[in-house]
Amino acid sequence: MAPSLEDIRLVTFDLDGTLIDSVPDLAVAVDAVLTELGYPAAGEARVADWVGNGSRTLVKRALWHASGHEPGEQALSQAHDAFLIHYGRAPSEHTRVFPGVKEALAALHARGLTLAVITNKPYAFIAPILDALELDRYFDYAVGGDSLPQKKPDPAPLLHVAERFSVPPHACLMVGDSRHDIEAGRRAGFRTLAVPYGYNHGEPVADSRPDFLVESLAELV
Numbered sequence: 659m660a661p662s663l664e665d666i667r668l669v670t671f672d673l674d675g676t677l678i679d680s681v682p683d684l685a686v687a688v689d690a691v692l693t694e695l696g697y698p699a700a701g702e703a704r705v706a707d708w709v710g711n712g713s714r715t716l717v718k719r720a721l722w723h724a725s726g727h728e729p730g731e732q733a734l735s736q737a738h739d740a741f742l743i744h745y746g747r748a749p750s751e752h753t754r755v756f757p758g759v760k761e762a763l764a765a766l767h768a769r770g771l772t773l774a775v776i777t778n779k780p781y782a783f784i785a786p787i788l789d790a791l792e793l794d795r796y797f798d799y800a801v802g803g804d805s806l807p808q809k810k811p812d813p814a815p816l817l818h819v820a821e822r823f824s825v826p827p828h829a830c831l832m833v834g835d836s837r838h839d840i841e842a843g844r845r846a847g848f849r850t851l852a853v854p855y856g857y858n859h860g861e862p863v864a865d866s867r868p869d870f871l872v873e874s875l876a877e878l879v
């Protein structure tokens with residue numbers, strides 16, 4: 659049964675793994691960094707396991723896997739800078755919108771709900787990607803992983819958006835693909851909805867007990 663959104667006024671969406679399949683472009687950038695450092699490419703399947711805690715953590719996991727030890731802060735910073743340059747060159751070339759997403763966003767937007775993106779991805783990449791995939795028109799606001807001192811699973815980015823639009827948390831819904839999204843939503847007092855098709859680190863998102871679970875966001879229409 660489709661979740662009832664009757665008293666929901668604000669919907670916040672995770673980006674990577676929920677709205678967009680971004681791993682193909684993330685993997686190109688990660689693999690470019692690894693290759694420059696003389697390591698073998700990691701490939702999309704591994705990169706998908708490493709996404710979700712922000713770009714610095716993504717690069718840290720890639721270096722750790724390649725070298726067999728935890729990278730030092732300086733080496734990590736250099737590799738992360740290189741990643742940002744590579745990813746910034748083509749952040750949406752092979753990235754696709756998941757099925758059902760556009761229909762759901764269009765329908766919710768038409769109903770007059772406020773829609774926002776809350777991702778752990780750096781803020782600078784959000785607008786270029788949303789523009790290129792023609793999703794920008796649906797969103798009123800976006801928060802990146804570097805917009806505030808805290809990122810998901812901390813509830814702060816969610817509470818920031820609720821406050822920005824003066825909507826009480828119980829009238830807000832967080833939509834995501836991973837435990838971090840559901841945990842952030844629960845801690846913020848939002849209702850939570852999960853999709854099972856994203857990047858959830860081998861841990862079914864149902865295990866984090868979202869209020870709703872849908873196979874596709876088309877079920878929201």
Ligand SMILES: O=C(O)COP(=O)(O)O
Nearest residue numbers: 674710711712777778779
């Ligand atoms: O880890 C990232 O860079 C982004 O992940 P998110 O959009 O799923 O929050």
Ligand SMILES: [Mg+2]
Nearest residue numbers: 672674675835
């Ligand atoms: Mg995600």
